[in-house]
Amino acid sequence: MIEDDKGPGGNRFRTASGGRIDRSQPVRFTFDGRAYQGYAGDTLASALLANGVHLVGRSFKYHRPRGIVAAGPEEPNALVTVRRDWRRTTPNLRATEVEIHDGLDAVSQNRFPSLRFDFGALNDRLSPLFPAGFYYKTFMGPERFGRGASGAWARIYEPVIRRMAGLGRAPVDGDTDSYASRHAHCDVLVVGAGPAGLAAALAAAEGGARVMLADEQAEAGGSLLGAPDVMIGGEPAADWREGALARLMSFETVTVLTRTTVFGAYPDHLFGLVERLTDHLPDQGRGVPRERLWQVRARHVVLATGALERPLVFPGNDRPGVMLAGAAATYLHRYGVLVGTRSVVVTTTDSGYRIAADLAEHGVRIEAIADLRGRAGEAAEAAARAAGIPIHGGVSVLGTGGRLRVSSIRLALRDGRRERLEADSVLMSGGRSPTLHLFSQLRGRLVWDARHHAFLAQDPLGGVSLAGAATGLVEAPVDDAFESGTAAGVQALAALGMSGVGTVALGASMQSLPPADSVVPVAPVARHLEAASFIDFQNDVTAKDLRLAAQEGFRSIEHIKRYTTTGMATDQGKTSNVNALSHVSGVLGRPVGDIGHTTFRAPYTPVTFGALAAECRGTLFDPVRLTPIDPAARERGAIFEAVGPWQRARYFPKPGETMHQAVARECLAVRTSVGVFDASTLGKIEVVGPDAATFLDRMYVNAIASLPVGRSRYAILLNEAGFVIDDGIVSRLSDVRFHVTTTTTGAARVLAHMEDYLQTEFPELRCWLTSVTEQWAVVAVQGPRARAVLAPLVEDVDLAPDVLVHMAQTEGRVLGVPARVFRVSFTGELGYEINVPAGYGRAVWSALLSAAERVGGTAYGTEAMHVLRAEKGYIIVGQDSDGTLTPRDLGLPVGERKADFVGKRSLSRSDMLVTDRPQLVGLETEDGRVVLEEGAQITRDSAPAVGTHAVGHVTSAYHSAVLGRSIALAVIEGGRAHLGETFHVPMPSGVIRVKVVSPAFYDPKGGRLHG
Amino acid sequence: MAEEMADMPEPERALAGIAAGVASVALIENGPAAARIVLRCRPDVASLLGAASGLDLGGRINTARLAPGCAVLKLGPDEWLLIAEPEADPWLGARLGAAAGAGAVSIVDVSHARGSLVVAGPSVEAVLAAGIALPLTIDRFPVDRATRTLLGKSEVVLWRRAPDRFHVEVGRSFLPYVAEFLSLAIAHEAAIAALPR
Amino acid sequence: MLQIRCPWCGEDRPEIEFRYAGEAHVVRARLPADESDAAWAEYLYLRTNPKGWHAERWHHVHGCGRFLNAIRHTVTDRIAVTYKPGEPRPTIDDQQGPTP
């Protein structure tokens, strides 16, 4: 047995030469705090293996020691956390994909207190207690803890389980890295830059297509990077690769993206790609994007995604040092690393023999090839014999030995003898599965192919070509991959109506493929050994778990997946899928093809939230809208609140004032003097055309057609179901021109609602809607002194009370600025709303405020506005109504005299006429100092039992300074029939007694409006 | 009475003084001050109106036509955005109004409702593509193509003026967001270009 | 994200420019007052909800601003055809669409 971690910088398993690493550039990094050295070009996995480190993690459920299994994204075990600093830690990275750089700080996961000694490993001893569906069966009760979010699961079991079982920890604080994004469009997206992908990209580019080529590795080349001896078209693979890349780069129409994973395929050929920009580099400082999200719309896609080698299922197959044979070859040729010095190759394929011979040639002592099949191909067997490797055919594996690293393997030979072989590494060659995640996400159907023992793409799919090993050419020579890539590129061109340049030899089509290696299904594992035979390393699912699931009656593979968790998490079936299906197939006695496969969900490998958010973080998370008056309000010390996307001034405190004091002062000023308010956020729509009046008459409950020029009307908008969705003021500027206001948050919705009717129900009407929300800044001047404040500042406007009456409107100048002046009030006082072009808003607001202050007036904010309107019983749509209330419910006009308008018919549906519908009322607390809580429930009973039906709820509640007591609005079933009666508002601190009153608390006759 | 009035204040730009970017990637600056009118009418009226006003309303949807002192962007089948020099405001409105006569036309002044940015530089397509899902290469989005779309989470009108220059029309309150988004996209693009290869 | 061919713009545009607007060809009665409660309730609330081809409305709200109709397959998400409001619903040969 090789002793792990003898010391840093050993590189004892590094070959003397070879590989694509740069031996002139040593790289220092740490793993679990211990310093190691690798070389530029190493992954964390290859560098650790070079130093003899196999143990890299603990398993998900049983906390079994786990080692590196693979050399690519399919790695199920070697999940690590990489730490840049305390805010920038990334869990669940595959060590096989982490490129090392100076200062890289990686730690293992899922162990406590340390990797070599882990408390959680007790789970392993207790593993009979953790069968399939364990979580579902065990953590159900006790019932006294309740169910759901407050139940025992959520309160007791889940937190503990999450700590014990699980992948890495998410960082707690905000990510300080930045992320970029890019939309892109291309004719042909080629996924995978191995020989097939390169050939496809070249063929498509030569034909004039706009091509994007993406590969998840640090450099293009795929399998060529680990195959130095391979020839392509008579040229050494490395030279061909260089030439192909140079040629591709010479096209302006070609984009080559390395370190880029195509993680998902979405409708209409949209692909999600994440490009890793800086993780492989020492810290680049703030502002340099770490990753870039690409959203690529491709007309055609070539999937040259290769194939993934499968592990074999036998007892002890999860011990560190047991890994994929192809990975061992990759580590040798690409990274110059021997994964061990004494190996046993367990195989069901001929390529296992080739790899064994290859490793032997490079100095690894191959103790034996253990072929689970009866016999191998002659060529493969001859090569192995020539290398002097003992071959055992028809064997089964009884188990492996070793604690933190494999040290031996026990075999049952064909003749019944048993043999124990010493080995520091066991290499599995279980055949390869084409990587068809994207094909499946594109809704391509996969069909089981017994000859390959794999799922293959079934039908051609529009806009999709496959190339190379992804087609099932998994053991074919590289030339075939190249040819199939070229063919895919030409096919893409043909599909796009472009033609290839010159003649390209069309490679083997699927039908004429040479037979692949004879691959036998997973050799059945003896029943008593199933519990130690792992199928899904990442999720700790054994052959026994799958048998149990099948025995308990699960038949659908989707159910078995959920019950056992096989193929979940980052694995998504990459290594486990086929083995799981084969085993279930054996247990159920049904062919694999009948069982089907689970869904290959995006993302193919995990994607950071940072990349998905990209630029849309912080101040760019959502646009924050400011009114033209905003800077002036800030100078005045306003406190702001968010109203939809807008920031609005909520109140204007004087030094030392609380919010309550400021709001009371602002309200009293409006009632006794004058207040100035920024109402610019109101939605505004200009409706123009000969049929404008007819159109608005059909849209609003209120009569618009009869509205005279120069007059305004409060108007209520319903949806077709009869429910109030907005309100505002409709003003007639001329016969054919209306100025319509909407609520602040309803602006876009109302415009779309009106456009809908105008375009699709009333297309014969000649009028048009133009949003002018942002054209006009609106300054409301409200209060008994409003006219006095305004008078000196206006031109061409007759403010005389009998001329510009309540709900009249005119155009003129304010401060010399062309303005629309509306006499309207949302406060119940004499009031005007001055609309000026937005660029003048700040100046006009400031001038009006100065004038107001000279007569004891003040600026007021949205909080005072809310109180003032509630004192009058004016509703705010969306606060006092919730999309389920009719105008009748709210005590508003119902347009009885109009023949039709949107929503009218619904108002006479039987449900709308019942008397116990919720109705808007006012509430007065018995104790006027108590302000109710908005949203509080209302009951008739003074001591309602749990489960009592609430007859309504509080919608608005404030302290009213002018009334010297609290007020509230509420909706109560049949409320208007209960005026004067006492109801109850049960609160945690006790029941509050309230009296139902009219919602118009102040100046109910409305005399002040006409002042 | 008018003599007693204070001087009429100067109008404020939606977002003044923007000048950002990296020359090797793209630069952002304020678009020119402009008068803007949204014109709506049916096609038959449009041809009469075009003839009477001297504006070319006949272009294809999602294209821009230039007339002296005024650009005409056809953003919908019955919708034109006119972007004119500020002095053009009165005469433009008057000319259109006269041409419209009593016809079925909607002419609405939106001069203050919007602002604009000019984004120009060698990587301008890449910068805009950080937030815009439309294809922006010159073959798919040629000069004088103009359309409403989304940039990040803001609606914009995108108008290509030259192979390396775009005019971006934005609602007044969205202008700071769009300017910041594009500045960040430029910074990202510059940082990525500077990464070791 | 779908690509939707806007019949007004005459080109494919990304789904984010559009807002979904419910089933198409649900026509508001000329005189709603004459409708029975049952007929009106059906107009308001009952939709076909098919597994298969579905005629539906989209609003090119961040584009040309126009409403349009689309025939979309509710299983595959494929849009077979788009057309302008007021035009008759095209018939879709089921063979055209990929079967789920």
Ligand SMILES: [Zn+2]
């Ligand atoms: Zn459109």
